[in-house]
Amino acid sequence: MRVPVSWLREYVELPAEATPRALAEKLIGLGLEVETVEEVGADITGPIAVGRVLTIEELTGFKKPIRFCTVDVGDANGTGEPQGIVCGARNFAEGDLVVVSLPGAVLPGGFAISARKTYGRVSAGMICSASELGLWEDHSGIIVLPEGSAEPGADAYDLLGLRDAVLDIAVTPDRGYALSMRGVAREAAAAYGIAFADPADVPLPEATGGGYPATVADPAICSRYVLRGVTGFDPAAPSPMWMRRRLHLAGVRSISLAVDVTNYVMLELGQPLHAWDRATLRGPIEVRLARQGEKLETLDHVVRALDPDDILITDESGPINIAGVMGGLNTEINEASTDILIEAAHFADTHIARTSRRHQLSSESSRRFERGVDSAVQLAAATRAVHLLAELGGATVEDGLTHIDLTAPREPVVVRAGHAGRVAGVDYPVETEIARLRLVGCEVVQDGDTLSVTPPTWRPDLTDPNDLAEEVIRNEGYENIPAIPPQAPAGRGLTRGQRLRRAVGRTLADLGFFEVLNYPFVGVRDLDGLQLDADDARRDALRLANPLNDDEPLLRTTLLPGLLKTLVRNVGRGFGDVALFETGLVYRPRPGSPGRAPILAVDRGPTTEERAALEAALPEQPRRIGAVLAGQRQRSGWWGEGQAATWADAIQAAREAAGVAGVELVVRAARYAPWHPGRCAALYVADADGETLVGHAGELHPRVIKAYGLPPRVAAMEIDWDRVEAAASVATAPNVSTYPVATQDVALVVDESVPAADVEAALRQGAGELLESVRLFDVYTGAQIGEGRKSLAYSLRLRADDRTLTAEEATRVRDAAVAVAAERTGAVLRG
Known part of the structure; x- marks a missing residue:
């Protein structure tokens, strides 16, 4: 609602110090959202006066009709002599009153008026149209003033209202009365505590009949x-x-x-x-x-x-x-x-x-x-x-x-005296509550500690005690409510799960990933782009009754579509080397769920049966962590060649995230959409019952790359964080040994189909308690070891807590580790 202040002053006598911006602050204090205060006509300066056309001379020989006019502008030009002006408009005649911009005036848009020679005559000014003065849109000709409205030479600023202030108010749905001058004037009167002249207070005729049927x-x-x-x-x-x-x-x-x-x-x-x-x-x-x-x-x-x-x-x-x-x-x-x-x-x-x-x-x-x-x-x-x-x-x-x-009288709202004070935490006297409610037009009847309040017809939004409390509070001033920080109960803070999730975010950020928050909405096209099979469980998605976007009517069952579309958007903006991660919920329908939640009554709490029906309709909402990588993980420069992001980086990101919870992921080769079948890893957590699948990581399938418009060889990972968190171990301080480490390197030749993770697991078990860490530092394939075979070179770090290991002890540990690896994977020492 745009509110001209000059119009507003007809209904409320604002004090002299009430500038438009001060008025806006007062209205904002009452809860109206005044977005801007526009100073209309502030860019208009210089002499603009009323003039009377004395003579009109039609000029010929030009492509369009042109007139040379002499105009009486009184003393506005400083001489009292008629002003000569060239004008092309045809909608005025001799004797008409017009508006003249004299030399030195500046019109909207910075259009400066000066005396200049044109069409063979000197034009000392301009006869103005409404559009040229910014009054309103009108291209039919210049302004012709009503006879008797002003004398030649009179200032035109006030006559035309060239300058004014306009308040632009964003009216919220509960304040429909503010979509009128009447409503805003009533609020302004309340803000300044002054009288309000209701424009609706007009003599009304009696209903004598005879109207249109x-x-x-x-x-x-x-x-x-x-x-x-x-x-x-x-x-x-x-x-x-x-x-x-x-x-x-x-x-x-x-x-x-x-x-x-x-x-x-x-x-x-x-x-x-x-x-x-x-x-x-x-x-x-x-x-x-x-x-x-x-x-x-x-x-x-x-x-x-x-x-x-x-x-x-x-x-x-x-x-x-x-x-x-x-x-x-x-x-x-x-x-x-x-x-x-x-x-x-x-x-x-x-x-x-x-x-x-x-x-x-x-x-x-x-x-x-x-x-x-x-x-x-x-x-x-x-x-x-x-x-x-x-x-x-x-x-x-x-x-x-x-x-x-056919209107029915409004039922009064019964409220306890002092309710507004209890809501705001401020001790408002009952007299203040009654006065403020009457200020907004309510009829108030007090009966002991009870107030019976009948709201006015122009406030249909006042329907319950809290609405009335808001009226008291806002008219008393929101700024007068003291700021009292809440007292946090002792011994409380972040839960263990919250701490873990924050730690994961910090860990991934330290690895170079940027966190994103995507809308949890996807479409069938997004799932098709992931190359999911028709019977894939991720296609079983909940459909929204009123989606924000018709192309995305489903709740996501995986984080990948949102991450991939965000990646595409970043690459399209020129950021080719991108690593993104997101922590969020996915939504999986429960087996046998009705699919639609019941609509509950609002006048009471839900029954046990209704709560059960709600719970049954809610989907499972596991928390996932997903990440995508594209381009270079380490950029090239004067220091050397860079390193492109690969499937290994996606797997390592998953391992780092799980490591925050103290969980070691078991990595195995797998085939699972949307990953490349030869570069996909299934991620497991070892538990008492064996191993639990918690996610996948690797390089995306080329068809997925093409469907989403991604750069080549994008890697991604997604893990079920709820399952990882459930397997999290209680963090304990490590036992730091002061004795030196003993290092043993071992190269094992195995069949090319044997996963390196299986070899590593066998070495760990065989080395026993003295093993501090094991690291794969080389993989070799070639003619020296035979076709279909590969060489895996591991570095074993050994250390004891109570002594320095001898060379013989380190050798025995290495041999034991190799023996277990040979037994389980068929590994042999490379000669």
């Missing part, structure tokens, strides 16, 4: 319906400049006087209006819900199929309006309309909201209806509109009117 089919869709008419309206009557200027500042385009009046009253009072050409109506009006198969061509020339949930305005010809959203094309006001019927109604907000979204029609009218309008202002709004049509368009207001009032 109308009926309402159901009070639930329309609780109040008002029709007022005028006759003899002059359709050629222009909208006055002050109205066009205010509409422009408020962000509404001026169309015609009849339409401008309805828009002006809507902005002023917050009540949307609709105007019909009465000659196009056929019989009585009925407000009802749409019937199956009905259609209506709306003002935007679109034929719309109507839904039985849409509220319609109909006559004998059928639908003529989608109530509260948009009018029909056949009954719109045109340049020949002389008899006009004004409609003001209170429609059901939920119906209007659904209709607006269903037809993808968001109008100024629907924005107000769906947030809730004053249910008692309709007659005042229609009366205000017909009086403006009479005053500005020469119309005659009809005595008869239609006023259907």
Whole structure:
């Protein structure tokens, strides 16, 4: 809502020190979101005055009609002599009052005015149009002022409202009253503690009958319906400049006087209006819900199929309006309309909201209806509109009117005295609570420790005690609530799982990975890109009832699609060497789950059966850690060649992450989508029952690379962190020996199909307690060891806690380790 401050001052006498920015701060303090304060016309400077055209000389010999005018600008030019000005506009004549920018003036956009020779004459200034002054969009010609509005030489700044301040307020759904000058003025009056002049306080006529016939089919869709008419309206009557200027500042385009009046009253009072050409109506009006198969061509020339949930305005010809959203094309006001019927109604907000979204029609009218309008202002709004049509368009207001009032009185909200103070933690006296509630228009009756509060008609959002508490708190000032840090209970902190997850994040970051947070939504195309089989469990995904994106309607069952799309986005921005990781939940439907959670009542807590049904509908949500790598892990430079990221880096990232929890992963070759079948590792955790699969790592399949548009040879890993965490050991301080280490190297020749991990495991078992670490430092294949064979070279570090190992002891340990490796894997010492 754009609020011109000059317009606002008509309803509330702001103090002299109330600058626009100070006013914005006051309104922000009350909870209104004032996003900007726009100083309109601040870039306009210099002399701009009213002038009277004395003579007009038509210049010939040019490609377009040109006039040389002499204009009386009084003493504004410092001489009192007529000003000679060249002008191409044709919509004015001798004797008209116009607006003149004199040399030295600067117009919007930095357009400086000076005396210069053009078309063979010296033009000392410019006769201005509304567009050139930034008043409103109008390219039909220059401004012609009404006779008697000012004298030649008078300053035009105040006359035209060239300078003003506009508050741009983002109105939240619960504050629909702020979508009007009336509502914002009421808030400004409360902020400064001054009087408020209600623009809806107009003399209202008695319902004497004789209005246009109308009926309402159901009070639930329309609780109040008002029709007022005028006759003899002059359709050629222009909208006055002050109205066009205010509409422009408020962000509404001026169309015609009849339409401008309805828009002006809507902005002023917050009540949307609709105007019909009465000659196009056929019989009585009925407000009802749409019937199956009905259609209506709306003002935007679109034929719309109507839904039985849409509220319609109909006559004998059928639908003529989608109530509260948009009018029909056949009954719109045109340049020949002389008899006009004004409609003001209170429609059901939920119906209007659904209709607006269903037809993808968001109008100024629907924005107000769906947030809730004053249910008692309709007659005042229609009366205000017909009086403006009479005053500005020469119309005659009809005595008869239609006023259907089906409203029910609002039930009071019963609240304990002091409730606002208990909510805010501030001791508000009961008198303060009552005063603040009455300030916003509530009727308050006190009965001991109980307050019976009836909210005003313009605040449909006040429905329970906490709403009333908020009104007291915000008017007393949020800034006056003391900041008291909560006291953390002693002995509490991060859980063991939280500490582990943070430690994993730090570890992966130290390895060069960047953490990302992706939306947990995927599409079938993402799963197809992973080359998953039709019966793969990861394709069994939960579908969202209302997805943010139609292409991603599923909850993810793996972290990889989000990571791969983020990787593609980074590579596309020029970052070729990328390592990303994410810690997050995936969602796996439970076997036999109903798939849809029950909708619970809100007036009570759930029963045991309802809680069980909720639990059954919830999916399993294991926590995963995933990572992807592309490009170089170590960049090349003057220090030497770089090192490309490979499948081994993905496996090592998984091992490092598990190592934080004290878990040693067992790595075995595997075939599992979306990894390359020859470069895929299955990751296991050893436990009492054997080994538990916790994830996979390796290089992605080339078809996956192509489907996602990835750079070549991208590596990835994903592990089930819940399973790793369940196997985590309690961290104990290592026993640090002060005795020297003994190193033994051993090269073993095994069949090419034997995993290096199996050889390493055998060496560990054979070496026993004296083994400190074992490291594979070389792999060799070639003619010297035979086809189908490979040589694995390991470095064994041996150390005792109580002595220095002798050479004989180190040799015995090495031989024992080799013996176990030979027994289990068929390894032989390389000669």
